[in-house]
Amino acid sequence: MKLALPYIFFSFLILCIVSCSTDDNVNKDEEKPTISVNYTEGFPKSCTQLLRGETYNFKAKATDDIELASYSLDIHHNFDHHTHDDQGSQCQLEPIKQAINPFIFMENYPIENGLINYEINIALAIPNDIDTGDYHCQFSVTDKTGWQSRTSIDIKIIESN
Numbered sequence: 001m002k003l004a005l006p007y008i009f010f011s012f013l014i015l016c017i018v019s020c021s022t023d024d025n026v027n028k029d030e031e032k033p034t035i036s037v038n039y040t041e042g043f044p045k046s047c048t049q050l051l052r053g054e055t056y057n058f059k060a061k062a063t064d065d066i067e068l069a070s071y072s073l074d075i076h077h078n079f080d081h082h083t084h085d086d087q088g089s090q091c092q093l094e095p096i097k098q099a100i101n102p103f104i105f106m107e108n109y110p111i112e113n114g115l116i117n118y119e120i121n122i123a124l125a126i127p128n129d130i131d132t133g134d135y136h137c138q139f140s141v142t143d144k145t146g147w148q149s150r151t152s153i154d155i156k157i158i159e160s161n
Contacts, residue, residue: 050155
């Protein structure tokens with residue numbers, strides 16, 4: 001009986017743990033958030049030409065089934081013709097070139113608590129002294145549980161007239 005008592009206690013403990021646990025599927029987040037510029041006010045669209053010295057509002061819509069947490073905007077040169085995994089259309093690329101003074105913008109922003117829909121709207125001035133040419137504009141969004149989605153758009157920065 002002395003030997004059986006620890007086994008009975010251990011079995012009872014396991015039974016309590018299993019029966020008292022909550023349904024794990026209730027609180028699981030199995031969906032990534034979404035992000036898109038494919039709506040009327042979304043900006044920039046694929047192959048958009050931006051003028052140096054001008055200010056533009058970069059806009060995208062983000063959604064999640066549970067709660068959004070943050071977003072980011074990344075603009076970087078594509079002088080080496082690299083690609084990102086979600087680009088649907090390809091723009092006419094200029095010849096490969098060495099970056100001298102490329103435009104690089106990377107910022108992260110929080111989203112207020114409790115939102116499942118959010119429109120990103122970032123006013124950004126394109127500096128006058130940066131290299132013109134092919135660039136990528138990449139938006140990303142992260143939800144409260146850490147899932148992340150992104151979209152990347154080919155753009156061009158050109159001389160102002």
